[in-house]
Amino acid sequence: MDNGGRDFVEGLRTCFASVEDPRVVGRCDHLLLDVVAITMLAVLCGAEDWPDIELFGETREEWLRSFLELPHGIPSHDTFRRVFGALERNQFSGSLFRWTQALHEATAGKLIGIDGKALRRSFAKKSGKAMLHLVTAWASENGLTLGQVACEEKSNEITAIPELLKLLSLKGCTVTIDAMGCQKEIAAQIREQKGHYVLALKGNQSGLQEEMCQFFEDALDTDFKNIQHDTYQTNETGHGRTDDRTCHVLEIPRDHPQCAVWRDLRTLVAVTSRRICQEKETWETRLYISSHAPRAKLLAQAIRRHWSIENSQHWVLDMCFGEDQRRQQDRNSGANLAAVRRLAISLLRQEKTNKRGAKNKRLNCALDPAYLLNVLQTARF
Secondary structure, eight states: OOHHOOOOOHHHHTTTOOOOOOOOOOOOOOOOHHHHHHHHHHHTTTSSHHHHHHHHHTTTHHHOOOOOOOOSSSOHHHHHHHHHHHOHHEEEEEEHHHHHHHHHHTTTTEEEEEEEEEETOOHHHHHHTTOEEEEEOOOOOOOEEEEEEEEESSGGHHHHHHHHTTTSSSTTTTEEGGGOOOOHHHHHHHHHTEEEEEEOGGGGGHHHHHHHHHHHHHHHHHHTTTTTTEEEEEEEEETEEEEEEEEEEEEEEEEEEGGGGGGGGGEEEEEEEEEETTEEEEEEEEEEEEEOOOHHHHHHHHHHHHHHHIIIIIHOOOOSOOOOOOOOOOOHHHHHHHHHHHHHHHHHOOOOSOSSSSHHHHHHHHHHHHHHHHHHHHHOO
C-alpha cells in the first residue's frame, strides 16, 4: 500500500515539475504536492468542497503520512481554498492532464471531442461576474479528459479552443467540434498539428452552410453522378423509440470556392436521422465538413461518439459529483477543482474490477484505501 502511495506522489511530482508554487517561500506550512495529492484523493472518495477535503485528510491522516510528508499536519479547508485559488488555472490543468494524455497515447486513442460546459453556480449578480465556462478535450474511445481551458463567456470558447488544442498531440487523431468551433483558424490549426477535423455546420457560418446545403441537394438530384460518395446506415431500437441514421459523405470538388478558404477541406458529411417515438415520426439532417476522405463509417462513428462527452462526462459531473450545485465564484479555485473532478472521472473509468458506476466506485474508494490506490494505478504518469 505504501509503495502505491509513493508511486502516486512521484507521478504527481513529475506532472507538476514545471508548476511554480505561487506562495511566498519560507512562509508556507504545507507542501504544494501534499495539498494537491490530498485533494485528488479526497475527490475520488466523494469530497465535493473544501471542508469535505479537510475532513478526508483528518480522517485518513495516519494513512496519508505513509507516503506524504505533512510537516504541519493536515491543511485547513481555508488553506486548500487559498492554494487552489492562487494556482493559475490553465497552467494547473495543463500539468494535471499530462497523466491522461500519456495514457491516451499509450492506448492509441484516435477520436478527440471538444466541448464546453458552464459551472452554473459560479456567477455573482452583485459584482456582475458571469458563469465560468470550461472547454474540455475528451477522448471518447477510452473515456479520458485530455485537457481543459477556462473562459468567462460562452462566446470566448472560440478563443479558448485554440489554446486547448495547443496542449494536445493531434497527430493521426480526428477532432470533432460543434458549430461554435467551426472556424477557419481552428480548422487550419488542427491540420498544422497533423490531425483531421470534423466540424458541425450551423448559422454561425451561414455562407458555408448555404453552399454545402446546395451542394448536397444538387448531388441528391443527380443521384451523386460524378461525385465520389459513400454511405453508412445504422438502426437502433430502445427506450420506446426507433432511430434510423443514414450518413452520406461526399467528396467536395477541389475547385469549389470553399476549398480555397478552409484548410484541406475534402468532404461534406450529411447525417439524416429518422426517429419514431410513440407513433410520432421526426426527421433531421445535420451537416459537417471534414478533412477526411469519403469514409462514411469512420465519420459516422466519430460524429456519434462526439456526444459521449455529454453522457460520460457532463452528466456524471452533475449527477455524481454535484458540479452544478457548487457555489464557487473564485475563478482559479473553481476551475482547478473542476479539473480534479474531470481527472477523477477519467481514472474511475479506467478501473474495471468494479463494474458499477462512478458513484459506487467513489464509495468503494472511501471505504477501501487499497481500492483507492488501485484506481490511481490504472493510469501511470
